[in-house]
Every structure is written in structure tokens, then in C-alpha cells.
Amino acid sequence: MTHYIIRRVLTSAVLMIIISMVTFGVFFMVPKLAGTNPAELYVGKQATPADVAATARKLGLDQPVTVQYARFAKGLVAGRDLDDGPNRTHCAAPCFGYSFRNDRPVWPLLLDRLPVTVSLAVGAAVLWLAGGVLAGVVSALRRGGPLDRTMMVLALAGVSLPVYFTGLLAQLVFVHTLHWLPGGEYVNLADDPAGWAAKLLLGWVTLALLYAAAYARLTRAQMLETVGEDYIRTARAKGLRERTVIGKHVMRSVLTPLVTIFGLDIGGLLGGAILTESVFGLPGIGRLSIDAVNTKDLPVVLGVTLFGALFIVLANFIVDLLYAVIDPRVRLG
Amino acid sequence: MATTNSPTTTGPLAQPGRLPQPSAFLDVRDLRVHFPTDDGVVKAVDGVSFTLERGRTLGIVGESGSGKSVTSLGILGLHRRGHTRISGEVWLDGEELVSAPPERVRRLRGRKMAMIFQDPLTAMHPYFTVGAQIVEAYRVHHRVSRAVARRRAVDLLGRVGIPQPARRVDDHPHQFSGGMRQRAMIAMALANDPDLLIADEPTTALDVTVQAQILDLIRDLQDEYRSAVLIITHDLGVVAELADDILVMYAGRCVEEGSAQTLFRRPEHPYTWGLLGSMPRVDRAARDRLVPIKGSPPSLINLPTGCAFHPRCPHQGRDGIPCRTEVPDLAQGSDHGVACHLPPTERRRTFAEDIAPAL
Numbered sequence: 001m002t003h004y005i006i007r008r009v010l011t012s013a014v015l016m017i018i019i020s021m022v023t024f025g026v027f028f029m030v031p032k033l034a035g036t037n038p039a040e041l042y043v044g045k046q047a048t049p050a051d052v053a054a055t056a057r058k059l060g061l062d063q064p065v066t067v068q069y070a071r072f073a074k075g076l077v078a079g080r081d082l083d084d085g086p087n088r089t090h091c092a093a094p095c096f097g098y099s100f101r102n103d104r105p106v107w108p109l110l111l112d113r114l115p116v117t118v119s120l121a122v123g124a125a126v127l128w129l130a131g132g133v134l135a136g137v138v139s140a141l142r143r144g145g146p147l148d149r150t151m152m153v154l155a156l157a158g159v160s161l162p163v164y165f166t167g168l169l170a171q172l173v174f175v176h177t178l179h180w181l182p183g184g185e186y187v188n189l190a191d192d193p194a195g196w197a198a199k200l201l202l203g204w205v206t207l208a209l210l211y212a213a214a215y216a217r218l219t220r221a222q223m224l225e226t227v228g229e230d231y232i233r234t235a236r237a238k239g240l241r242e243r244t245v246i247g248k249h250v251m252r253s254v255l256t257p258l259v260t261i262f263g264l265d266i267g268g269l270l271g272g273a274i275l276t277e278s279v280f281g282l283p284g285i286g287r288l289s290i291d292a293v294n295t296k297d298l299p300v301v302l303g304v305t306l307f308g309a310l311f312i313v314l315a316n317f318i319v320d321l322l323y324a325v326i327d328p329r330v331r332l333g
Numbered sequence: 334m335a336t337t338n339s340p341t342t343t344g345p346l347a348q349p350g351r352l353p354q355p356s357a358f359l360d361v362r363d364l365r366v367h368f369p370t371d372d373g374v375v376k377a378v379d380g381v382s383f384t385l386e387r388g389r390t391l392g393i394v395g396e397s398g399s400g401k402s403v404t405s406l407g408i409l410g411l412h413r414r415g416h417t418r419i420s421g422e423v424w425l426d427g428e429e430l431v432s433a434p435p436e437r438v439r440r441l442r443g444r445k446m447a448m449i450f451q452d453p454l455t456a457m458h459p460y461f462t463v464g465a466q467i468v469e470a471y472r473v474h475h476r477v478s479r480a481v482a483r484r485r486a487v488d489l490l491g492r493v494g495i496p497q498p499a500r501r502v503d504d505h506p507h508q509f510s511g512g513m514r515q516r517a518m519i520a521m522a523l524a525n526d527p528d529l530l531i532a533d534e535p536t537t538a539l540d541v542t543v544q545a546q547i548l549d550l551i552r553d554l555q556d557e558y559r560s561a562v563l564i565i566t567h568d569l570g571v572v573a574e575l576a577d578d579i580l581v582m583y584a585g586r587c588v589e590e591g592s593a594q595t596l597f598r599r600p601e602h603p604y605t606w607g608l609l610g611s612m613p614r615v616d617r618a619a620r621d622r623l624v625p626i627k628g629s630p631p632s633l634i635n636l637p638t639g640c641a642f643h644p645r646c647p648h649q650g651r652d653g654i655p656c657r658t659e660v661p662d663l664a665q666g667s668d669h670g671v672a673c674h675l676p677p678t679e680r681r682r683t684f685a686e687d688i689a690p691a692l
Binding site for chain 1: 406409411439440441442443444447448450452455456457458459460461469470473474505507521524
């Protein structure tokens with residue numbers, strides 16, 4: 001077990017290094033292919049070619065990609081100093097780069113946005129787990145009945161409808177027409193819990209609908225498959241009550257694939273829900289990334305990408321460990 | 334093995350509707366289990382009757398799809414209501430089960446009647462320990478603490494021959510070998526000292542040495558607890574080993590029944606002859622090929638007219654015998670029931686002269 005964990009930690013680290021190299025390489029190549037000089041982004045519109053070249057030299061943008069990556073990697077581990085003209089700026093570890101547009105290092109930018117993204121993801125996850133699994137169980141138990149059909153049509157709709165449609169519709173109805181929920185800016189949980197929840201509620205529901213639909217379908221399919229298993233017949237043959245058979249024996253088997261999917265979904269969402277955050281004006285990591293793309297703030301785009309990748313790798317790692325806990329047949333080694 | 338030539342109390346010789354209150358421990362009367370499907374009604378069991386006493390063993394033999402397992406699940410009430418039509422009567426110790434409320438049958442399941450399933454790898458829950466599954470089987474019918482139930486589980490595992498039961502009780506099914514899993518399955522079925530033990534193909538997934546051990550175990554346990562055992566198998570070797578009486582099923586009906594001795598020495602139904610001819614035997618030289626029964630079991634939705642076995646029967650089609658038009662009744666002889674249109678004298682002569690020498 002310990003051996004396995006050490007190995008998985010190492011492979012995860014190697015994976016992150018490779019991801020960072022590839023991502024860095026891509027962001028190094030993109031301006032070149034687009035025929036722009038990244039240094040131009042940092043100087044004024046009236047800058048002379050000599051100014052641009054000087055800035056490029058100061059920022060090290062004239063160096064080969066390997067040297068630039070080595071500096072970037074060193075910054076991640078140990079921090080680095082950036083020479084941006086008149087004065088030197090220190091970017092403390094982990095330095096994901098420096099956003100000259102925001103005049104701040106990328107890492108604190110990410111940390112500022114993280115609570116919003118976590119609030120959105122966790123709240124939605126609670127809703128979709130409860131709703132999706134419940135709907136799936138009820139559907140499976142009432143297989144073929146009107147309730148099952150209704151739920152599965154709703155689930156299909158939930159999977160198919162894009163967030164920018166359901167989200168905007170929900171905002172139109174509940175915020176702008178009925179005025180049940182406030183518009184306005186996001187507030188912190190610590191400052192105003194009620195305002196925080198009210199602002200996030202539609203985002204939670206919209207995002208949860210999307211995922212709940214998938215979870216309902218997965219739960220239903222998994223349950224129908226499990227109910228036909230020999231060991232469920234054995235459970236009944238022992239004289240167990242039907243609710244024990246379903247609630248304990250069937251659900252135990254349904255849980256396994258759900259945990260896997262759930263871990264990966266949460267990992268993906270913590271990297272930022274671009275559409276939901278944009279639709280509901282939530283200043284999370286997804287918003288940060290879309291704003292950075294619009295303003296060609298390459299260091300932020302790079303930082304957000306790596307940050308998202310980190311969550312996915314981490315989620316994979318945790319899911320693999322959890323799998324060994326919930327499925328005794330899985331041997332780690 | 335005692336000979337049971339008297340048809341009075343033991344043996345599967347009961348006729349449906351004979352007595353309102355049966356004297357036998359288990360009395361199945363005219364049991365029918367039909368599954369309505371989109372293609373038609375599957376008549377998996379279509380009028381099966383037998384009786385079984387405590388301390389005795391009845392073997393139900395037949396090919397896949399003959400209705401053996403459906404019969405046993407019907408006794409336990411494990412068919413899904415709404416998807417199954419069940420009629421007939423199942424009397425267990427004076428109580429009728431087909432018409433009983435499901436909750437009543439549930440309380441009997443696992444306590445008064447228990448089942449050993451085939452292929453315990455799929456029949457045991459992969460995520461729970463063997464011990465937890467036995468504990469659960471015990472505690473559903475006994476209000477005892479976990480610790481008491483756990484001691485009971487360890488006892489049972491030891492009783493069925495699992496070495497170091499106190500340690501193995503916390504293993505998961507996949508950590509057991511096939512034979513050990515079958516033993517654990519038996520331990521689970523025995524958790525509440527059931528009076529009726531139904532074993533569905535208890536040795537099918539096992540190799541021959543382990544098969545013999547498992548059969549010995551079932552026999553020993555039966556001697557000890559004096560339970561009634563219903564053993565369901567396609568393997569005549571298994572029933573030869575265990576059963577006092579045998580019931581041969583074909584296409585959802587009983588085609589021949591009698592004591593084990595009678596059925597092995599003087600079988601009268603051509604289907605039973607076929608089963609005997611296709612059984613490998615260690616006590617004979619392997620000079621000849623086994624003779625399969627030609628054809629395959631019929632569709633249970635569209636049974637052949639007349640005797641369901643007639644399309645595969647080498648003896649059908651004689652003058653004046655209505656094999657293709659009339660369903661033969663299960664005619665009772667002195668110690669023996671046979672559902673075949675051939676005249677009894679003719680059957681005995683055919684077996685003695687043509688069939689027996691080739692076995």
C-alpha cells in the first residue's frame with residue numbers, strides 16, 4: 001500500500017512536469033505561429049521596435065524555449081525576480097508567472113478566485129449527488145413506469161441543454177422578473193452567508209442539473225444491472241427485507257462507479273466552470289481564464305491551465321486510492 | 334441407502350390435490366411458474382408435484398431449461414411478482430406458501446428454508462466479507478449482537494471445513510478458492526439451521542475431488558440436522574451420490590420419478606435412458622463414445638404437441654401410439670411414475686434388451 005502510494009505520487013509528479021512542459025511549449029509556440037511578439041503585449045502601442053526588443057530581453061523572451069522553461073520551473077519551486085523595467089519585481093514561490101496586465105503575480109490571482117470556484121463546485125456537487133442519485137434510484141425501482149419515463153426525459157433534457165441557455169433563462173426568471181434572488185456582485189461566505197448562498201444558488205442549480213442528469217442515468221443503469229446479479233438473489237434468499245436488499249446490497253455496488261466519476265467531475269470543476277461563472281457573473285477561476293484569454297494575458301492563461309491540470313491529476317490520484325478502499329478486489333501494488 | 338418401495342409417506346409420488354392438509358414436510362402440488370413475455374408465455378414449470386420428508390434427499394434432474402431451478406426459486410418465493418404467474422400449492426410443514434403474504438414467506442426464507450446457489454463467486458456479494466454475509470443471514474432471523482453472530486459465523490465456517498475460520502471470516506469471497514467459496518455458501522445457508530435445504534447445482538463449478546468433498550459435506554450435515562434436502566442438478570452422478578428419490582424433469586414437467594435405485598436400475602422413460610447414456614462413468618471402460626441425446630430442449634413458449642420429448646425420442650412414432658398428439662400423464666406404478674405412451678411391458682423390454690447393455 002505505502003509502496004503503491006509512493007509510486008503514484010511520483011507518477012503524478014512526473015505527469016505534472018510533462019503537462020507543464022507541453023503547456024509551456026504551446027504558449028511559447030502560439031505567438032510565434034501567430035506572428036506576434038509576446039513582448040509587444042507588455043509595451044505600449046506606440047513603442048518602437050527597439051523598445052520591444054529591450055523589453056523582450058529584460059523578460060528573457062529572446063531566450064530559447066528551454067531556458068525560458070527552466071526559469072519558469074525554478075520560479076514554481078523557488079520563486080524568481082522579474083525585471084520589468086524601472087524596478088525589479090519579486091514573484092514568490094510557487095511563481096506561476098507574472099501578469100503585467102493585472103500587475104500581480106499569477107498565483108495570488110488564482111488564490112483570490114479559488115474560493116468562488118470551490119463554493120460553486122462543492123455546492124453544486126452536493127445538489128447533483130443528492131438529486132441525481134435519488135432520481136436514478138427511484139427510476140430504477142419504478143422501471144418502465146410513468147415516473148421513470150418522466151425522469152429520464154428530464155435527464156436527457158438536462159444533459160442536452162447548455163448552461164448558457166438554462167442559466168440565462170433562470171436568471172431572467174428568478175432575478176430579473178420575479179426578483180426572488182438578488183443580482184449584483186458576489187459576496188464572501190464569511191462576510192454575508194445568506195447573500196453568498198443567494199448569489200450562488202442559481203449557479204449551483206444550473207450546474208447541478210447538468211451533472212445530476214448524467215448521475216441519474218448512471219445510477220439507474222448501474223442499479224438495473226446490479227438488481228439482476230446472483231448475489232442480490234442470494235440476499236433475498238437469506239430473508240432480508242427488500243429495503244435492506246436495495247439500500248445495502250444494491251447500493252453498495254452502485255456506489256463504486258459513482259465515486260470514480262464524482263472524483264473526476266469535482267477535479268475538473270475545481271479548475272473553473274467557465275460557462276457557469278460567466279453566465280452568473282461569479283469571479284472564479286473560470287472567469288479569470290476567460291478574461292485572460294480575451295486580454296491575451298498569457299501568463300494567467302498558462303497558470304489557469306496548469307492549475308486545472310493539477311486538480312485533475314490530484315483527483316485521479318485520490319480516486320485511485322479510494323477505489324482500493326471501496327472495492328476490496330482491487331489490490332494496490 | 335434405504336430402499337423406498339412403499340409409496341405411502343416418502344418419495345416424490347404424491348398426486349396433486351390428494352389431501353387438504355398434507356402429512357409430508359414439503360408437499361409441492363401441481364406447481365406452475367409461467368413468465369409472460371413479448372413473444373408469448375414461457376411455461377418454465379408446468380404442473381410439477383412431489384413430496385419430501387425431513388432427513389431425506391430428493392434429486393431433481395434435467396437439462397438446462399427443464400425448469401429445475403425455476404421450481405426451487407418458486408418454492409422460496411423468489412420470482413419477481415408482476416413478472417411471473419405462479420399457481421399450484423407449496424406446503425411446507427403444514428403452511429401453504431404460494432398464497433401466503435410475501436412478508437410471511439420472507440420470514441421463512443433463510444430460516445426454515447435456505448438455498449445453496451451454484452457458482453458462489455457470483456452468488457456472494459463481492460464487496461462484503463464472507464463473515465459479514467453470514468452474520469447478516471443469522472441476524473435477520475435472530476435478535477443477537479454482532480459479536481454473538483460473528484461467533485456463530487466462525488463456528489459455521491469451521492463446521493463446513495474451512496481451516497482457520499476465525500481468520501478467514503474477515504476475508505472477501507474473492508480471497509477464497511472455488512471449493513472454499515462453496516463451503517462458505519453452505520455455511521451461509523446453514524446459518525439458521527433450516528429444515529429444508531435446496532442445493533442448486535452445488536458442485537457444477539468445482540473440480541471432481543472438490544465435488545466429492547462438497548457432496549460428503551452436504552450428506553454429513555443432513556445426517557446431523559435431519560433436514561430435508563432438495564438437490565437440483567443436471568449431473569446424474571451427483572444424485573446417484575446423494576439422493577434417496579429422483580425426479581426427472583423435461584420441458585417444465587416431470588417425466589419420471591421414483592427411488593434412486595429404481596431410476597438407476599429400471600428407468601422406463603426414453604429421456605432418462607438418454608441421460609444415463611450421456612453420463613460418463615468411471616466403473617466402465619471408456620471404450621465407447623458417450624451417446625448424446627439428439628436435438629436440443631424445446632422452446633418453452635411453443636412446446637411440441639403431444640409428448641414434449643417426441644421430436645427427440647428414438648422410440649416414438651409406433652403404430653397406434655399417440656406420441657405426437659396427446660400429452661402423456663404421469664402414470665404411477667407400484668414404486669415408479671412414468672409419463673410415456675409406450676406400454677409399460679414394452680418399455681421394460683426395450684430397456685432390458687436394447688438400452689441396458691449399451692450403458
